[in-house]
Amino acid sequence: MVHIEPAHLVELALRNTPPTDDDAAALRHIERCDRCRDELRMMTRVVTAARSAELVDLPSAPPERVWQRIAQGLSRESAPPRPPPRTPGRSAKRKLLAGLALAVVALAVAGGVARHTLKRNV
Ligand SMILES: [Zn+2]
Structure with a gap:
């Protein structure tokens, strides 16, 4: 079974663009695949947490x-x-928040790739 690429799962979690035919096919696969569904759920949680972070959550x-x-x-x-x-000023904090969000998503993608690679090599 070919699973959804981690980068595509991140795009689905971000929901920044209108859905494409590839997205529809991916979502059909996700309905049937526990692994991809779990990864999408985890990435959606990460994206939601990053988007809901408040300036007060940052260290001062x-x-x-x-x-x-x-x-x-x-x-x-x-x-x-x-x-x-x-x-730091509000602008610097927003940049820091955006950087943190990107770092979290990058870690999620790297974790997915590493897991995928590990499973492939076992
Ligand atoms: Zn899958």
Whole structure:
């Protein structure tokens, strides 16, 4: 049985383009194939999680008082450390979110390819 390529499963999970004849054939296969159905379900979860991530989900710089305490503690030993740069702006956070989403999808695809390759070589 020929399974759906991981890249095609990602496209189906993303649903960014109108469905094609290939998509319809893939969805018919997915209805009958547990493996492809599980992979599509996992990729859909990853895409949903990446799309629903909020800016508040990203790590942010600690409050100023944390750095003040660190500086006080270290000032006895050496010069105080400089505080980190200000929290990234909204645009930088959006770029970071997009990068994280792409990384997660790339990992999902790589995992699918690795699994596919492993099964083929066993
Ligand atoms: Zn399949």
